[in-house]
Amino acid sequence: MDVKLVTVLAVLALVASQTSETLFPGAFNCCMKISHGIPKGILQRVERFEVQKADGLCHLEAVILYIEGRKFCVSPQIRKLKKWMKKNKHKIPRNKPHSRKQRRTKIIKKKRKNNMKKQAP
Template identity: 35%
Template sequence: MGGVLTAHIRVCVRVSDPTGFTAHLTDLQMDLIVFGILLSVTFSTVQGVTPKCCVKTSKKFPVEILMTVSKYEIQTSNGVCAIDALILYAKDKRYCATPKLERLLQFLLKLKMQQSLKNATAA
């Protein structure tokens, strides 16, 4: 018969500071301190994967910028971000636009693709 022998060691840590105040920490208090440390490490690790949300949007963009957009994403307020936005990527920069610009952007991207196809067939 294999039994499991467990032992519980009661830990009492004595902490003192320069003023001479001494405190005794019980097992529960130590568990809470360790839990807090683990929790803070977890949050600092997870923080690196949080998305960058647009916090405000612009309604007007110069056509020169819109013509250099290589891709765009739609940000919705029903996710982790607070507002609806159109995230534009142009020349290694990121812009936050109002979602109302999506139709104009789609038109410009289609026009840009047609021009590049026309230039490729002419060459």
Template identity: 80%
Template sequence: MDVNLVTVLAILAVAVSQTSETLFPGAFNCCTKISDEIPKGILRRVEKFEIQKGDGLCHLEAVILYIEGRKFCVSPRIRKVKKWMKKNKHKFPRRKIPGRKHRRIIKKNRNGNTMKQAP
């Protein structure tokens, strides 16, 4: 009985870890170490980037650079990275946050009728 219980618990633990990673991918995508230097020419090959904030699930501020399917975590305080992100922020599409809706502004026209406009 004890061996069967241990086997079932082990299988359950593996199943839960794989399922939770697919359901919550951001929770398992944190940078744990960051580089304070960036190799020459690496910013030209970046396919996309994300900013990791230190106040959420991940407790370290970082910039995640994706190059050829791999990720590199660098400090957001590197002057070269700051300048590059400012220059290239419009080249990469922003990630949409699920469940977030835009606020509608309701204005009244001269006749007193209401008009809805998106911000």
């Protein structure tokens, strides 16, 4: 009887963990510990980075550095990291990539606006 109970509990735990991960995908991507120092040369190998806020699901402010498929959680208070982040803003992943269509509509609107100014006395 005990073996069946343990098996059932194990299966329920597995199902619950998989279900909660699909419902809350960001909850399992939070940094739980951060490093307060960065080794030399590590910032040169960063492919992209994300800023983790201390609100919502994650309870710790951190900068997540992605290097060769691995993630490193670092304190956002490090002076060297702050300077590096300003220089490398392009390495922040965007939610919606800019499409060519959006750019065309902006250019068209700008041309119309300029034509309107020229026609006005």
